[in-house]
Amino acid sequence: MEMKDTRSGFGAGLTELGKINQNVVALCADLTGSLNMNDFQNENPERFFQIGIAEANMIGIAAGMTIGGKIPFTGTFANFSTSRVYDQIRQSIAYSGKNVKICASHAGLTLGEDGATHQVLEDIGMMKMLPHMIVINPCDYNQTKAATIAIADYFGPVYLRFGRPKVPNFTPANQDFEIGKALHLKKGNDVTIFATGHLVWEALEATKILEKEGISVEVINIHTIKPLDNEAILKAVKNTKCVVTAEEHMLNGGLGDSIAQLLSRKLPTPIEMVGVNDTFGESGPPMKLMKKYGLTSDNIITAAKKVIARK
Amino acid sequence: MPTISELKNTVTQIRRDIVRMVHANSSGHPGGSLGCAEFLTALYFEIMNHNTNFTMDGIGEDIFFLSNGHISPVFYAVLSRRGYFDITELATFRKIDSRLQGHPTTHEGLEGVRMASGSLGQGLSTAIGAALTKKLNNDDSLVYTLHGDGELQEGQVWEAFMYAAGKKVDNLIATIDYNQKQIDGSINEVLPMGNLTSKLLAFDWIVLEEFHGNNIEAVINILNKAKECTGEGKPVAIILHTEMGNGVNYMMGTHKWHGSAPNDEQLADALSQNLETLGDY
Numbered sequence: 001m002e003m004k005d006t007r008s009g010f011g012a013g014l015t016e017l018g019k020i021n022q023n024v025v026a027l028c029a030d031l032t033g034s035l036n037m038n039d040f041q042n043e044n045p046e047r048f049f050q051i052g053i054a055e056a057n058m059i060g061i062a063a064g065m066t067i068g069g070k071i072p073f074t075g076t077f078a079n080f081s082t083s084r085v086y087d088q089i090r091q092s093i094a095y096s097g098k099n100v101k102i103c104a105s106h107a108g109l110t111l112g113e114d115g116a117t118h119q120v121l122e123d124i125g126m127m128k129m130l131p132h133m134i135v136i137n138p139c140d141y142n143q144t145k146a147a148t149i150a151i152a153d154y155f156g157p158v159y160l161r162f163g164r165p166k167v168p169n170f171t172p173a174n175q176d177f178e179i180g181k182a183l184h185l186k187k188g189n190d191v192t193i194f195a196t197g198h199l200v201w202e203a204l205e206a207t208k209i210l211e212k213e214g215i216s217v218e219v220i221n222i223h224t225i226k227p228l229d230n231e232a233i234l235k236a237v238k239n240t241k242c243v244v245t246a247e248e249h250m251l252n253g254g255l256g257d258s259i260a261q262l263l264s265r266k267l268p269t270p271i272e273m274v275g276v277n278d279t280f281g282e283s284g285p286p287m288k289l290m291k292k293y294g295l296t297s298d299n300i301i302t303a304a305k306k307v308i309a310r311k
Numbered sequence: 312m313p314t315i316s317e318l319k320n321t322v323t324q325i326r327r328d329i330v331r332m333v334h335a336n337s338s339g340h341p342g343g344s345l346g347c348a349e350f351l352t353a354l355y356f357e358i359m360n361h362n363t364n365f366t367m368d369g370i371g372e373d374i375f376f377l378s379n380g381h382i383s384p385v386f387y388a389v390l391s392r393r394g395y396f397d398i399t400e401l402a403t404f405r406k407i408d409s410r411l412q413g414h415p416t417t418h419e420g421l422e423g424v425r426m427a428s429g430s431l432g433q434g435l436s437t438a439i440g441a442a443l444t445k446k447l448n449n450d451d452s453l454v455y456t457l458h459g460d461g462e463l464q465e466g467q468v469w470e471a472f473m474y475a476a477g478k479k480v481d482n483l484i485a486t487i488d489y490n491q492k493q494i495d496g497s498i499n500e501v502l503p504m505g506n507l508t509s510k511l512l513a514f515d516w517i518v519l520e521e522f523h524g525n526n527i528e529a530v531i532n533i534l535n536k537a538k539e540c541t542g543e544g545k546p547v548a549i550i551l552h553t554e555m556g557n558g559v560n561y562m563m564g565t566h567k568w569h570g571s572a573p574n575d576e577q578l579a580d581a582l583s584q585n586l587e588t589l590g591d592y
Contacts, residue, residue, distance in 0.1 A: 051474065052473075052474065054473070056466075057467055057474055059436070060439070060440065060471070062440060063436075063437050064440020065444045067369060067374070068445060070444050087433075092437055
C-alpha cells in the first residue's frame with residue numbers, strides 16, 4: 001500500500017487548480033512548505049500571497065479578495081485555521097457569504113510531537129456550527145486532492161480538513177468528488193461503521209478482523225460532515241440497525257455527534273462512538289497517540305461488538 | 312458635481328435621518344454616526360467613482376468598507392440618500408425583517424454593503440483583500456475604509472497595517488475617525504494610544520491629518536490629497552479629527568451618546584438644530 005500524506009494531496013490539488021482556474025488565489029500564513037503550497041507559489045507567483053504569521057489578517061484578506069471574483073484558498077494548520085480566527089471566519093466569511101476555502105492541515109492528534117497546543121480536536125464542531133459552512137474531511141491523498149479541486153467549483157465558504165502523517169492511499173486516483181455524498185466502501189448487514197478522515201482506513205482494517213469472526217460489516221466514508229448525507233445514513237442504518245462512528249476529533253461536536261443527532265430524531269438506533277473524549281492531546285509519535293487516545297482499528301472492533309450486543 | 316451648499320444640505324438631512332432612525336428604536340449609535348456625516352457624504356457624493364446600480368464585485372469602481380460597523384445609521388442614510396436604495400427603507404432600521412440590521416451585513420442583500428462589520432478590527436484586512444483583487448484584475452480604482460480610533464485597540468488592525476505597507480498595497484485609503492472617544496470614555500482613559508501619526512509613519516504608511524473633520528470642504532480637500540498619494544507604493548491613512556455627536560449640541564463633548572438613543576424631547580431638540588433640507592424619509 002502506497003503511503004502518502006493528505007496535505008500533499010491538498011498541495012497537488014491546489015497546483016492543478018492553478019493550471020485550470022485562473023480565479024484561484026492562495027494565501028498562506030508562513031507554512032507554505034508544511035502545506036505543500038510551494039508548487040502553486042512557484043507556478044503562480046502573482047496569485048500567491050504570503051501573509052506572514054497573521055492568521056486573522058489572512059482570513060480577512062481572503063474574504064475581501066472574493067470581491068472582484070477571486071476564489072481564495074487559505075492555508076495554515078487546522079488550529080490556526082479555526083479557533084484562532086473563529087470570529088473573523090464568522091463575520092467576514094460565513095455571515096458575509098464569501099467564497100473562501102479554508103484549508104486546514106495538521107488536524108487532530110496525528111500532528112504528533114508538537115503537542116496539544118497544535119492538535120486541534122474541536123475544529124469540525126466549531127466549523128459545522130457556522131450557518132452554511134461546508135465541512136469536508138477526506139480520508140487519503142487521492143481523496144484530498146479530488147476534494148481540493150472540487151471545492152473550487154462550489155460557490156460559498158468551505159472548510160477542508162486534512163492531516164500531517166503519511167497514511168495509506170487507498171482510494172482511486174482521479175476520482176470524482178461530490179460534496180455531501182457518503183461513499184460506500186463495503187456492504188454488510190450486522191453493523192454500519194461511519195468513519196471520516198484518517199479513521200476510514202482504520203475502519204477498513206477493523207472490518208477485516210470482524211469479518212473473520214463472522215461479523216458482516218458495512219463501511220461508509222463520510223468525507224463531508226456538513227451537509228451530512230442523511231439519506232444514505234438512514235438507508236444504511238435501516239438495514240444494519242446499529243452504528244459505530246469513528247473520527248480523529250472530539251466526540252463533542254464531531255461526526256458521531258452529527259450522526260447521533262440525525263438518528264435520534266429520525267431513526268433511534270444504538271450507537272457507539274470512537275473519538276477523543278473531552279481531553280487535550282499531548283506530544284508523541286502520531287500512531288502511538290492514536291493508540292493511547294483510543295482511535296485505532298482495535299477500538300473500532302470493540303465498539304462494533306459492543307453496539308451489536310445492544311441491538 | 313454638487314455645490315458645497317448642496318453637500319451641506321445633504322449632511323444636515325443625514326443628521327436628521329440618523330437621530331430619527333436611532334430614536335425610532337431607542338437603540339443604535341448616534342455619536343460616531345453624527346461625527347462622520349461629512350466624511351461619508353464627501354466620499355459618496357463627491358470623491359468616489361461609484362455606481363449606485365450595485366454589484367458585489369464592484370469592478371471598475373471605487374469601493375468602501377465600513378470597519379466600525381456600529382455607525383451604521385450614517386452609512387445607511389448616505390447610501391439611501393445617494394440612491395442605493397429607497398429612503399423609506401430607513402424607517403425599518405433595526406426592526407424585524409429589515410435589511411438595515413443593527414450592524415451592516417451582506418446577508419439581507421442590502422445594496423451598497425459588501426462585507427458584514429460590527430465585530431471590530433476586521434475591515435482593514437478585508438479592504439486589503441479587495442485592493443489586491445483590484446490589482447490582479449488590472450482595475451485601477453481605489454478602496455476606501457473607515458475605522459474608529461478605539462477600534463485600533465484590536466490587534467488585527469495592526470497586522471493589516473503591517474501587511475498593507477510591507478506589500479505595497481497603494482490603492483487603499485484608510486481613514487481613522489479620530490474623535491478620541493469610545494463607549495467607556497475617552498480613548499486616553501480606556502487605553503492611551505500615544506502618537507498615532509508616528510505609529511502609522513513607523514508602519515510605513517503615508518499619513519495625512521485633518522483637524523476639521525466636520526467641515527465638508529476640509530474633508531473633500533484631504534480626501535483629494537489622499538487620492539493624489541495613491542499609486543506611490545504605500546497605503547494612505549487619513550487621521551480625521553471629528554467630534555462625536557457633531558451637529559447636536561447636547562451630544563457633543565461627551566462619550567455618552569456613543570450608543571444611546573434620544574428620547575422624544577431630545578429628538579425634537581436635535582431636529583430643531585438640523586432643519587429639514589431634502590425631505591424626511
